[in-house]
Amino acid sequence: MKYILSFFTIIGLAICAWLLYLYSHIRFELDKVINYNPRLTTQIFDKDGKLISNLFSKENRLYVNYDEIPARVIEGLVAIEDTHFFEHNGINLDAISRAIIKDIKAGALVEGASTLTQQLIKTLILTREKKIIRKIKEVLLALKLETVLSKEEILERYLNQVYFGHGYYGIKTAARGYFNKELYELNLKEIAILVGLPRAPSFYDPTRNLKFSLARANQVIQRMNTLGWINAKEYEEAMKSTPKIYDKTLTQNKAPYIVDYVLKTLKDEVKDIKTGGYEINLTLDLDAQRIAKEGLNKAHEKILKRDEYFRNLNKKRGIEKEYDEKGNELSEDRFVKNLNGSFISMENNTGKILAMVGGLNYKDSNFNRVVQSKRQAGSAIKPFIYQAALNMGYSPATKIADISRTYEYKVEDSDETKKWKPKNYGGRYKGLISLREALLYSRNLATINLVTDIGIDIVYNTLKDYGFKNMPYDLTITLGSFVISPFELSQAYSIISNNGTEVKPYIINSIKNRNGTIINFEPEKRYVISPEQAFLTKDIMHDTVIRGTGKRSKVKGLDLAGKTGTTNNNIDAWFCGFSPSIQTIVWFGNDNNVPMRRSETGGIAAIPAFKYFYKNYLKLHPEIKREFEKPDGVRTSIINGKKEYYTNTSKLPTNSIDIPKENQIQF
CATH class of the missing domain: 3.40.710.10 (DD-peptidase/beta-lactamase superfamily)
Incomplete structure (x- = not known):
C-alpha cells in the first residue's frame, strides 16, 4: 500500500511539474488577451455623420465597450453558451465531466465543454484543433485569466473578438451589418440571432441560411425562457418575430474617388489607417456628392447626343469620315471611350470640399481628374x-x-x-x-x-x-x-469668390483615434487682394452669367458668377463659377487630349453639370445665401448711361456721375 501511494504521489508530482512546465511556456501568450489590441475598422463619415466607407484589413471590426452592451445581449449569450459563467473560475467541471463521458462513448473528442473564457483564449491564442494537449493549455490559461481580468472584461473582449459571419467581427459590427441598427436598438429576436452565431457563423449566417439562423435563435430564446430570464409575453413575441436582414457590402464605399483621396492625403500621417479604428469626419456632403455626380453624367450624355446628332447629319450630307482641326479622323469609338469629366465644389469662405467627382465612372477608371489631371486652363x-x-x-x-x-x-x-x-x-x-x-x-x-x-x-x-x-x-x-488641375484652379478662384482671401480646398474635418483623442483641421487662408478689388471682378463674372458667355448657367432665385474656358481645338472645356457661398469647377475633355467637337465649349459642355448642381442643391438647402454683397469700399456711378462700380484704386473716367449711397442697390 505504501508503494502504491508513493507511486501515485510521484505520478501526481510529475503531472504537476509537467503542468507547471507547460504553463511556463504558454503564460506569456495571455498578454494578447490581457492587453487586448484588435484590428479595428476605420470609418469615414460625411459632414452630417452619414457613413461613406469602412476601411479595414482582414477583419471588419467596430469596438464596443462593456457598458454600451445591453444586458439582454449578455443574458442571451450566457444562456446559450455558458450558463454558469458568472459563477465558475474559468472552467466548468460539471460540463467537463459530461463531455468526458460523451467523448469516451464516442471514442473521440466530440464535445469540448468550453466556457466563454476558454472560447476567448481559443480564439485569440490557441488553435481550434481537437487535441488533449490544446485542451489542457486552454484550461490552464483560463484559470489564470480569471485571476487577472474581471468577468465584464472577459465578456467585452469576447463580444468584440469573435466572428459573427458575413465578414463581421464583433457584435457591434454584426448588429450594424445584419440589422442596420445600434446594439441598444435590437429586439430580442435580433439579439438571439447574433448570440447564436459564434457556434457556427457561416452556417447560421442569416443572409445565407435564414431558416437555420432563426431556428438557432429560437433555441436561445427557449433557453432564456427556461432559465426564467424572460417572461411569457417576451417569449411568445420573440418566437414569432422575423427581423429584416440586410445584405451589405463590407466597405459600403459610397464615394470611391473621395475615399482614395483621403487615403492618399493621410498616407504619411496615419500608418495604420485600415487597422487603427479611426473615425474620420469629412467636409463632404453626400447629397451634394450625389447631385454632382448626376450633373456630370447628364452633361456627358448631352455631349454624346450632340455627337450622335452631328454624325447623323453628316451622313445625310454624304460625309462618311470626319476630321478634327489637326487632321485626325474623329472616330466615334475613340471619342466615346476617352471622353471624361471632373467636378469639385467647395465652400467659398472655408475651402471645405462639399463634392468631388474625379471621373464619370470609377469602375472604368480610378484616376481622379480633380487632383491628378493637369489640363490647359x-x-x-x-x-x-x-x-x-x-x-x-x-x-x-x-x-x-x-x-x-x-x-x-x-x-x-x-x-x-x-x-x-x-x-x-x-x-x-x-x-x-x-x-x-x-x-x-x-x-x-x-x-x-x-x-x-x-x-x-x-x-x-x-x-x-x-x-x-x-x-x-x-x-x-x-x-x-499652361496646365493646372481643377483642384489648383479651385484654390485660385477662391481669391475672387472669397472676397480677396485665398482658401485651400480641404476635405478632412477631424480624426478621432480609438482612445478618443480628436485632431481637428482648420481652413488655410491667405490674404491676396482687398475685398473691394475682388468685388469688381466678381461683378463682371456675375454679369457674364446674366448676359455673357455663361448665361446658360443661370438658376432662378440664386446669384451666380462664372467664367467659361475653352482651349485651342476644343481640347478642354471648363466652367468655373460660384454662388455667394459655394464655388464649383467643372471640366470636360478627352483623357488622351484628342480634340472634342467645335460645339463642345465651356459654355456648352461644362455648364449643364454646373447648373444641375446649383439648381438641385438649392432645393436641398433653400436656406443658403442667395445674393452677393457689395463691400462698403465699392461705389456706384453712371457712365454713358450705364451703371458701373469703382473703388479708390479702380477709378472711373471723369465723365461718370456718382449715385448717392442711399439710392444704390445691390446686384
Whole structure:
C-alpha cells in the first residue's frame, strides 16, 4: 500500500511539474488577451455623420465597450453558451465531466465543454484543433485569466473578438451589418440571432441560411425562457418575430474617388489607417456628392447626343469620315471611350470640399481628374489677368482694343522666325470695348492687347502671386496655355469668390483615434487682394452669367458668377463659377487630349453639370445665401448711361456721375 501511494504521489508530482512546465511556456501568450489590441475598422463619415466607407484589413471590426452592451445581449449569450459563467473560475467541471463521458462513448473528442473564457483564449491564442494537449493549455490559461481580468472584461473582449459571419467581427459590427441598427436598438429576436452565431457563423449566417439562423435563435430564446430570464409575453413575441436582414457590402464605399483621396492625403500621417479604428469626419456632403455626380453624367450624355446628332447629319450630307482641326479622323469609338469629366465644389469662405467627382465612372477608371489631371486652363484664366489690370488702376469701364495683331517670335534654339496671329472665338473683333465687355464675352484679342499694355512681366508676377505655377513667360499665358488641375484652379478662384482671401480646398474635418483623442483641421487662408478689388471682378463674372458667355448657367432665385474656358481645338472645356457661398469647377475633355467637337465649349459642355448642381442643391438647402454683397469700399456711378462700380484704386473716367449711397442697390 505504501508503494502504491508513493507511486501515485510521484505520478501526481510529475503531472504537476509537467503542468507547471507547460504553463511556463504558454503564460506569456495571455498578454494578447490581457492587453487586448484588435484590428479595428476605420470609418469615414460625411459632414452630417452619414457613413461613406469602412476601411479595414482582414477583419471588419467596430469596438464596443462593456457598458454600451445591453444586458439582454449578455443574458442571451450566457444562456446559450455558458450558463454558469458568472459563477465558475474559468472552467466548468460539471460540463467537463459530461463531455468526458460523451467523448469516451464516442471514442473521440466530440464535445469540448468550453466556457466563454476558454472560447476567448481559443480564439485569440490557441488553435481550434481537437487535441488533449490544446485542451489542457486552454484550461490552464483560463484559470489564470480569471485571476487577472474581471468577468465584464472577459465578456467585452469576447463580444468584440469573435466572428459573427458575413465578414463581421464583433457584435457591434454584426448588429450594424445584419440589422442596420445600434446594439441598444435590437429586439430580442435580433439579439438571439447574433448570440447564436459564434457556434457556427457561416452556417447560421442569416443572409445565407435564414431558416437555420432563426431556428438557432429560437433555441436561445427557449433557453432564456427556461432559465426564467424572460417572461411569457417576451417569449411568445420573440418566437414569432422575423427581423429584416440586410445584405451589405463590407466597405459600403459610397464615394470611391473621395475615399482614395483621403487615403492618399493621410498616407504619411496615419500608418495604420485600415487597422487603427479611426473615425474620420469629412467636409463632404453626400447629397451634394450625389447631385454632382448626376450633373456630370447628364452633361456627358448631352455631349454624346450632340455627337450622335452631328454624325447623323453628316451622313445625310454624304460625309462618311470626319476630321478634327489637326487632321485626325474623329472616330466615334475613340471619342466615346476617352471622353471624361471632373467636378469639385467647395465652400467659398472655408475651402471645405462639399463634392468631388474625379471621373464619370470609377469602375472604368480610378484616376481622379480633380487632383491628378493637369489640363490647359484656356480662357478660365482670364479673370485673374483682368484682376491684375484692375489692381493697377484700370476700371471695368476702361477702354481696351479688341483688334487683331500679328506677333513675330524666334523658334527656340533656331534662327527661324515665326508669326503668331491670335483670333477671337468666331473670328470677329469689335474695336474699342470696355474691360467689362472684354471679359464678359471672353475676347481673346482684347485680353492680349490688355496684357501688352500692362506688361507681360507684371501679369506673369501677379499670376505667380495668385498661386499659378509653371507658366510660359510670353503672351500665350493670356490664353491659358499652361496646365493646372481643377483642384489648383479651385484654390485660385477662391481669391475672387472669397472676397480677396485665398482658401485651400480641404476635405478632412477631424480624426478621432480609438482612445478618443480628436485632431481637428482648420481652413488655410491667405490674404491676396482687398475685398473691394475682388468685388469688381466678381461683378463682371456675375454679369457674364446674366448676359455673357455663361448665361446658360443661370438658376432662378440664386446669384451666380462664372467664367467659361475653352482651349485651342476644343481640347478642354471648363466652367468655373460660384454662388455667394459655394464655388464649383467643372471640366470636360478627352483623357488622351484628342480634340472634342467645335460645339463642345465651356459654355456648352461644362455648364449643364454646373447648373444641375446649383439648381438641385438649392432645393436641398433653400436656406443658403442667395445674393452677393457689395463691400462698403465699392461705389456706384453712371457712365454713358450705364451703371458701373469703382473703388479708390479702380477709378472711373471723369465723365461718370456718382449715385448717392442711399439710392444704390445691390446686384
